[in-house]
Amino acid sequence: MRMGEGVEWAAHACVLLSALPDGTGLPAAAIAAYHDVPPAYLAKHMQALARAGIVTSARGAAGGYRLARPPQEISLMQIADAVDGSEPAFRCTEIRQRGPCGAKPEECTKTCGIAAAFWAAERAYRRQLEGVSLAAIVASLTGRPDPGKFARVKAWLEQNANG
Amino acid sequence: MRMGEGVEWAAHACVLLSALPDGTGLPAAAIAAYHDVPPAYLAKHMQALARAGIVTSARGAAGGYRLARPPQEISLMQIADAVDGSEPAFRCTEIRQRGPCGAKPEECTKTCGIAAAFWAAERAYRRQLEGVSLAAIVASLTGRPDPGKFARVKAWLEQNANG
DNA sequence: TATATGCCGGATGAAAAATATCCGCAATGA
DNA sequence: TCATTGCGGATATTTTTCATCCGGCATATA
Ligand code: FES
Ligand code: FES
Numbered sequence: 001m002r003m004g005e006g007v008e009w010a011a012h013a014c015v016l017l018s019a020l021p022d023g024t025g026l027p028a029a030a031i032a033a034y035h036d037v038p039p040a041y042l043a044k045h046m047q048a049l050a051r052a053g054i055v056t057s058a059r060g061a062a063g064g065y066r067l068a069r070p071p072q073e074i075s076l077m078q079i080a081d082a083v084d085g086s087e088p089a090f091r092c093t094e095i096r097q098r099g100p101c102g103a104k105p106e107e108c109t110k111t112c113g114i115a116a117a118f119w120a121a122e123r124a125y126r127r128q129l130e131g132v133s134l135a136a137i138v139a140s141l142t143g144r145p146d147p148g149k150f151a152r153v154k155a156w157l158e159q160n161a162n163g
Numbered sequence: 164m165r166m167g168e169g170v171e172w173a174a175h176a177c178v179l180l181s182a183l184p185d186g187t188g189l190p191a192a193a194i195a196a197y198h199d200v201p202p203a204y205l206a207k208h209m210q211a212l213a214r215a216g217i218v219t220s221a222r223g224a225a226g227g228y229r230l231a232r233p234p235q236e237i238s239l240m241q242i243a244d245a246v247d248g249s250e251p252a253f254r255c256t257e258i259r260q261r262g263p264c265g266a267k268p269e270e271c272t273k274t275c276g277i278a279a280a281f282w283a284a285e286r287a288y289r290r291q292l293e294g295v296s297l298a299a300i301v302a303s304l305t306g307r308p309d310p311g312k313f314a315r316v317k318a319w320l321e322q323n324a325n326g
Numbered sequence: 327t328a329t330a331t332g333c334c335g336g337a338t339g340a341a342a343a344a345t346a347t348c349c350g351c352a353a354t355g356a
Numbered sequence: 357t358c359a360t361t362g363c364g365g366a367t368a369t370t371t372t373t374c375a376t377c378c379g380g381c382a383t384a385t386a
Contacts, residue, residue: 001164001165001166001167001247001248001252002164002250002252002254002372003164003252003253003254003281004164004344004345005254005256005344005345006344006345007253007281008253008254008255008256008258008277008278009258011277012258012259012277015277025361027360027361027362028361028362029361033262033263034262034263034264035258035261035262036261036262036263036265037258037261038345038346038347039347040346040347040348041345041346041347043362043363044345044346044364046362047362047363047364050362050363057361057362057363058353058354058361058362059352059353059354059360059361059362059363060352060353060354060355060356060359060360060361060362061354061355061356061358061359061360061361062354062355062356062360062361063353063354063355063360063361063362064361064362065362076277076280076281080281084164085164087165089164089165089166089252090166090170090171091165091166091168091171092171093168093171095171095172095175095198095200096175098198098199098200099196099197099198099199100196100197100199100319101197101312101315101316101319102199103312107312112304113299113300113303113304114171114174114175114178114239114300115171116303117239117291117292117295117300118166118170118239118243118292120291121288121289121291121292121295122288124287124288124290124291125284125285125287125288126284127287128280128283128284128287129280129281129284132280132284136276137276137277137280140276140279141275141276149264149266149270152264153264156263156264162360162361165343167373167374168373168374169373169374188332190331190332190333191332191333192332201374201375201376202376203375203376203377204374204375204376206333206334207335207374207375209333210333210334210335213333213334220332220333220334221332221333221382221383222331222332222333222334222381222382222383222384223330223331223332223333223381223382223383223384223385224329224330224331224332224383224384224385225331225332225383225384225385226331226332226333226382226383226384227332227333228333325331325332325384
């Protein structure tokens with residue numbers, strides 16, 4: 001069971017966008033350059049974030065991406081859903097209805113206990129991620145290591161942001 | 164993020180094995196026929212269950228599979244791990260160390276907050292599945308619909324089991 | 327011992343999904 | 357007008373999953 005690597009890219013992109021000065025936009029190409037990932041592919045993921053309403057996009061010269069909401073109101077779950085899809089990981093194919101002793105459809109009014117257990121576990125997973133906001137992530141990242149780092153990022157942003 | 168469909172097969176296979184009379188074994192081909200799934204492929208998953216110590220296998224005439232432990236001591240998590248692998252779904256590629264403002268390795272002594280959040284959610288998922296025993300699944304399945312069903316399964320097993 | 331049964335593991339192939347790129351189009355500001 | 361930038365679709369490449377097959381070995385039964 002593996003999650004697409006685009007989720008890591010998108011989450012870090014959102015962290016970067018959270019440091020973007022108000023009223024400016026950051027082009028997808030700049031976000032890709034910052035993280036050293038393929039620009040065309042990251043652009044796809046940014047489009048997914050835009051469709052999900054997590055970031056807003058402005059086309060044309062002086063355009064780019066910025067967060068659609070304050071970081072407190074963006075959760076990791078929303079980012080992962082936008083990029084990786086929100087379908088359940090466990091897919092029940094109603095195997096209990098197949099074979100020589102298969103249950104008849106009218107006997108299967110309630111979901112199979114196995115599927116129910118997996119889906120309950122996925123709900124626990126989702127509940128956990130819904131409780132982690134982008135703001136909390138940023139706080140855990142910027143607080144620590146070296147104040148110069150934040151300044152360098154800010155300088156890079158001012159050079160590469162539009163607006 | 165999707166889980167292999169072999170997990171559903173293996174879980175149902177374990178449910179079936181839990182109804183197997185003591186001292187008998189059920190060949191992989193019989194398990195496949197019971198669920199109407201490709202025999203050769205299910206055999207692979209059964210081998211994985213055997214390697215994980217969830218079922219034991221007996222070769223030769225009158226051989227087959229049976230549970231290695233009582234159903235109370237088998238969890239859905241163990242089955243999923245055996246069949247689908249136990250690697251974390253979220254893979255951190257240390258993207259924070261890349262690009263023009265990348266952090267130096269010596270700054271990255273602790274795991275990135277994003278990866279930590281995803282892995283914490285996966286722990287919640289695992290904790291949930293570890294709490295569901297095969298015995299609980301069987302109870303939720305056999306209690307309900309129709310007593311004749313259980314008898315039919317038993318009869319099928321007696322016809323197809325070895326031992 | 328001979329034979330049939332049945333698991334084991336590796337090799338192989340087909341199908342699907344993830345990864346990655348490109349291009350034409352529309353929108354926007356200079 | 358013209359350069360810039362996001363949008364969406366089409367396409368190509370790589371990786372993973374799904375599935376089958378076969379030779380080898382172990383075991384029970386006759
Ligand atoms: S029938 Fe799909 S999990 Fe039981
Ligand atoms: S560097 Fe991998 S999740 Fe942050």
